[in-house]
Amino acid sequence: MKDTNCIFCKIANGEIPSSTVYEDDDFRVILDLGPAAKGHALILPKEHYKDVCELDETVAAKILPLGAKIGAGMKKSLGCAGFNLVQNNGAAAGQTVLHFHMHVIPRYEGGPEMVTWTPGKDEEMADTAAKIKSAL
Ligand code: 5GP
Ligand code: ZN
Numbered sequence: 001m002k003d004t005n006c007i008f009c010k011i012a013n014g015e016i017p018s019s020t021v022y023e024d025d026d027f028r029v030i031l032d033l034g035p036a037a038k039g040h041a042l043i044l045p046k047e048h049y050k051d052v053c054e055l056d057e058t059v060a061a062k063i064l065p066l067g068a069k070i071g072a073g074m075k076k077s078l079g080c081a082g083f084n085l086v087q088n089n090g091a092a093a094g095q096t097v098l099h100f101h102m103h104v105i106p107r108y109e110g111g112p113e114m115v116t117w118t119p120g121k122d123e124e125m126a127d128t129a130a131k132i133k134s135a136l
Helices: 007-012 057-078 125-134
Strands: 020-023 027-031 041-045 082-086 102-107
Touching (some): 007 027, 057 082
Antiparallel strands (some): 020 027, 041 102, 082 102
16 A cells, blocks of 8 residues: 555655666665765565564564665675664654655765664563563
């Protein structure tokens, strides 16, 4: 299903032009308009899913292999030393476009720190684990 009000539906299905690096029946991979690093790409499913919780399982199974393919292509073509696969779900997690997308972010030697956090402590770890477990 497509969402007529969704910009990523329009881009993924070619109604709005984009810098496309890859396309198949299920996905379009485009360059991010506000790249965190040169070559930053977004994997967009052609169907509309708000986030990972809505994603069709068949489509979901194709995303990591595609991320690996794009990342490997970036290492060959752009000379990055590695790459991050990043995927945000919900505004609290930094999702700004509510159409599932996976970021593929090339990482260059000596480049800026990204996707990092300060390790903390959870004094109630057993309780926290039990809470999550009970909801699955
Ligand atoms: P999010 O924060 O939702 O995980 O990521 C959304 C990403 O989409 C951002 O990195 C933003 O720069 C990118 N973006 C937003 N609108 C457009 C657009 O119209 N075209 C392209 N190519 N990227 C977009
Ligand atoms: Zn959409």
